[in-house]
Amino acid sequence: MTTVAAYAAPSAKAPLERTTIERRAVGEFDVLIDIKFAGICHSDIHQARDGWGEGLFPMVPGHEIAGVVTETGPGVTKFAVGDRVGVGCMVDSCRECDNCRAGLEQYCAEGNTGTYNALDRQGERTYGGYSTHIVVDEKYTLRIPDGLSLDEAAPLLCAGITTYSPLKHWNAGPGKKVAVVGMGGLGHMAVKIAHALGAEVTVLSQSLRKQEDGLKLGADHYYATSDPETFESLRGSFDIVLSTVSAPLDFGSYLSLLKTDGALVNVGAPEEPISVNLFSLIGGRKSLSGSGIGGIQETQDMLDFCAEHGFGAEIELIGASEINEAYERVLNSDVRYRFVIDTATI
Numbered sequence: 001m002t003t004v005a006a007y008a009a010p011s012a013k014a015p016l017e018r019t020t021i022e023r024r025a026v027g028e029f030d031v032l033i034d035i036k037f038a039g040i041c042h043s044d045i046h047q048a049r050d051g052w053g054e055g056l057f058p059m060v061p062g063h064e065i066a067g068v069v070t071e072t073g074p075g076v077t078k079f080a081v082g083d084r085v086g087v088g089c090m091v092d093s094c095r096e097c098d099n100c101r102a103g104l105e106q107y108c109a110e111g112n113t114g115t116y117n118a119l120d121r122q123g124e125r126t127y128g129g130y131s132t133h134i135v136v137d138e139k140y141t142l143r144i145p146d147g148l149s150l151d152e153a154a155p156l157l158c159a160g161i162t163t164y165s166p167l168k169h170w171n172a173g174p175g176k177k178v179a180v181v182g183m184g185g186l187g188h189m190a191v192k193i194a195h196a197l198g199a200e201v202t203v204l205s206q207s208l209r210k211q212e213d214g215l216k217l218g219a220d221h222y223y224a225t226s227d228p229e230t231f232e233s234l235r236g237s238f239d240i241v242l243s244t245v246s247a248p249l250d251f252g253s254y255l256s257l258l259k260t261d262g263a264l265v266n267v268g269a270p271e272e273p274i275s276v277n278l279f280s281l282i283g284g285r286k287s288l289s290g291s292g293i294g295g296i297q298e299t300q301d302m303l304d305f306c307a308e309h310g311f312g313a314e315i316e317l318i319g320a321s322e323i324n325e326a327y328e329r330v331l332n333s334d335v336r337y338r339f340v341i342d343t344a345t346i
Contacts, residue, residue, distance in 0.1 A: 006131035012050035032071035038129035039064030039155040062129025066154040088157035145307035152312025163190035166291035186244035319345035
């Protein structure tokens with residue numbers, strides 16, 4: 001066991017504070033990672049504030065982790081000391097169910113092991129990336145390509161894969177029209193990725209405040225959802241509507257934007273239940289769907305894809321002492337577009 005510095009929420013809704021945590025000894029197939037950067041995801045806030053159910057406290061959030069390998073176990077074959085690596089939202093799964101065998105570890109039948117706020121297969125608590133070091137099985141560790149800077153790569157481990165996976169699954173590409181709902185941490189990555197895949201991309205945001213950014217990042221069109229004309233003029237326009245927001249929407253209005261056989265895919269997870277009039281699905285054979293993160297291979301594919309196309313996340317680098325302020329700014333949509341913690345400041 002090794003003691004490392006971290007920032008943790010001592011209890012639900014409490015401000016995060018500097019503390020120390022224990023990391024396990026490096027096992028046969030483990031890598032020890034010196035964390036350089038950790039992204040702040042909206043889901044960190046949901047969990048630190050008990051928005052998604054009872055959490056495990058003290059909680060060290062963070063599942064957008066980028067760093068460098070400093071030690072490897074004797075059985076490790078994928079990585080060597082000095083390699084640039086990342087860790088996303090999960091650090092283990094059962095490895096034996098149909099989903100795990102198919103490379104869909106995120107949908108493990110027994111439940112994947114979250115990078116934080118979870119119990120691992122040995123019943124020990126997991127702690128996330130708001131810390132200086134982490135020990136992870138090599139199978140759940142990603143290689144960050146040389147073409148990506150570590151700070152801009154960190155948010156790809158959640159925001160990147162969470163948008164890449166459904167865009168690939170629903171075949172976003174040339175000839176397809178994709179609408180991205182929300183221009184935040186996930187939304188701005190969805191715009192970049194959908195554009196790089198060759199789709200025609202429209203941003204649907206509450207206002208036109210970020211229109212210039214959206215067009216720069218690859219959007220072809222940008223509309224304000226606060227304008228009722230938007231839903232009239234775009235009715236029946238899209239193959240895919242990807243909702244990245246964590247607030248309840250008027251799902252009937254967004255379903256009306258789909259073509260026949262179109263899909264409204266949710267990657268944002270509101271804390272409240274939603275209601276849907278099923279006639280809005282039946283009329284047009286439309287789908288209301290959800291998508292989690294991606295499997296390990298797909299996450300590696302996403303990192304390679306982003307490097308090949310020359311982009312990471314748009315980030316605002318902060319010190320660890322600014323985490324609580326950053327949480328409030330995320331809730332106020334006051335970030336363009338992802339806060340990343342410089343873990344040297346922990």
